[in-house]
Amino acid sequence: MPSGTAPTHAPLWGFAIENNQVVIDGRAISDIAAEARKTPFYIYSKRLIADRISALRGHLPSALKLHYAIKANPLPEIVAFISQQVDGLDVASLGEMDVALEAASAKAISFAGPGKSDDELEAAARCGVLINLESVGEARRLAAIAERLAVTPAVAIRVNPAFELKQSGMHMGGGAKPFGIDEEQVATAIGEIVSMGLDLRGFHIFAGSQILNEEVLLEAMDRTVDAVQRMADCVSMPIRHVNLGGGFGIPYFPGESRLDLPKVGAGLEPIMDRAKTALPKATFAVELGRFIVGEAGAYVTRVLDRKISRGETFLVTDGGLHHHLALSGNFGQVIRRNYPLAIANKGGLDAVETVDIVGRLCTPLDRLGDGVSLPRAEVGDLVVVFQSGAYGATASPINFLGHPPPAEIVV
Numbered sequence: 001m002p003s004g005t006a007p008t009h010a011p012l013w014g015f016a017i018e019n020n021q022v023v024i025d026g027r028a029i030s031d032i033a034a035e036a037r038k039t040p041f042y043i044y045s046k047r048l049i050a051d052r053i054s055a056l057r058g059h060l061p062s063a064l065k066l067h068y069a070i071k072a073n074p075l076p077e078i079v080a081f082i083s084q085q086v087d088g089l090d091v092a093s094l095g096e097m098d099v100a101l102e103a104a105s106a107k108a109i110s111f112a113g114p115g116k117s118d119d120e121l122e123a124a125a126r127c128g129v130l131i132n133l134e135s136v137g138e139a140r141r142l143a144a145i146a147e148r149l150a151v152t153p154a155v156a157i158r159v160n161p162a163f164e165l166k167q168s169g170m171h172m173g174g175g176a177k178p179f180g181i182d183e184e185q186v187a188t189a190i191g192e193i194v195s196m197g198l199d200l201r202g203f204h205i206f207a208g209s210q211i212l213n214e215e216v217l218l219e220a221m222d223r224t225v226d227a228v229q230r231m232a233d234c235v236s237m238p239i240r241h242v243n244l245g246g247g248f249g250i251p252y253f254p255g256e257s258r259l260d261l262p263k264v265g266a267g268l269e270p271i272m273d274r275a276k277t278a279l280p281k282a283t284f285a286v287e288l289g290r291f292i293v294g295e296a297g298a299y300v301t302r303v304l305d306r307k308i309s310r311g312e313t314f315l316v317t318d319g320g321l322h323h324h325l326a327l328s329g330n331f332g333q334v335i336r337r338n339y340p341l342a343i344a345n346k347g348g349l350d351a352v353e354t355v356d357i358v359g360r361l362c363t364p365l366d367r368l369g370d371g372v373s374l375p376r377a378e379v380g381d382l383v384v385v386f387q388s389g390a391y392g393a394t395a396s397p398i399n400f401l402g403h404p405p406p407a408e409i410v411v
């Protein structure tokens with residue numbers, strides 16, 4: 001991106017500025033908005049998603065399978081598009097499983113989640129989705145259902161590893177967690193699960209998400225493989241499936257930079273070699289959500305009002321945290337920081353003022369940008385927020401305050 005108002009703190013990768021317009025896939029955001037006749041909306045680019053997947057394929061060890069964790073963006077059109085290019089889909093609810101089954105065969109789908117209901121277990125067992133067991137209690141419920149249905153569900157044990165990642169955005173493993181079975185208890189659990197007649201295929205470990213440091217990521221993978229090796233020693237039959245997690249992050253805020261994929265790939269080679277030697281019958285997968293879709297999407301909202309309060313300029317938009325909770329800083333962030341954003345129809349113009357951008361909800365939490373330097377924005381101009389393809393609409397309280405949901409446009 002050229003200088004001017006380009007959000008330099010998270011260098012953008014897929015969007016461009018042409019004739020003072022922010023452009024995606026050769027089309028100005030403002031033209032897309034005019035055609036949609038409606039704001040706010042999310043816009044996702046299939047080309048950017050495909051580029052990201054081919055970069056992963058190009059740099060990661062070829063033996064490593066690539067799964068998409070659909071909770072990052074479960075829009076059916078996106079899931080269908082991605083499913084053609086990855087080896088599996090990971091789901092975390094019956095709703096997600098239904099979306100995944102529209103796009104892929106059951107044997108390419110796995111189902112994790114700490115609170116699976118009997119209905120969910122039954123649906124997964126009936127259609128042959130791999131079930132990641134989160135506890136021995138869950139295994140017992142599944143075994144009872146399987147006996148009633150006369151099926152042998154394929155299962156993996158989700159493991160809460162003995163290590164904890166220091167530098168990941170959200171810790172999902174290590175310490176006391178609701179996810180999976182503690183590594184120390186796995187040896188005992190394996191015996192019980194096998195005796196229940198479930199088809200134990202292997203293990204699932206997800207240590208954390210939003211990791212931007214290559215060393216931390218590689219250390220997590222290394223320690224995950226160590227843990228899997230230790231646990232495999234407790235099983236008499238060969239391990240056929242290992243989901244190593246992932247947690248590849250994307251840059252959102254000042255000072256963050258994009259993961260160096262060649263470095264990650266090179267570092268993973270010896271780890272994968274070790275893993276394959278230890279478990280020759282197993283296929284290994286990473287499950288990525290944010291990294292695949294996060295940078296391929298933006299949120300677009302229109303300025304409804306421009307006002308000054310005690311010396312501060314506010315741009316009030318037709319969007320808000322009901323559409324994009326993470327942007328407002330309320331989806332797991334400790335302190336609110338600005339996502340990269342721009343005025344879509346004034347893309348190349350110099351910044352001339354510092355403004356606060358807010359949504360339309362009656363709550364002080366509804367902040368989209370604090371103290372942002374921008375060209376002068378008028379009522380009707382479009383604010384485009386980048387890095388919004390993952391955990392956007394799907395992770396937001398859409399019903400809050402009763403405004404319409406955002407449109408989701410795929411180009």
Ligand SMILES: *Cc1c(COP(=O)(O)O)cnc(C)c1O
Nearest residue numbers: 069072206209210287288289290
């Ligand atoms: C949320 C989640 C993912 C996806 O995480 P990203 O940070 O979006 O890549 C993968 N696996 C599990 C088990 C998850 O809960």
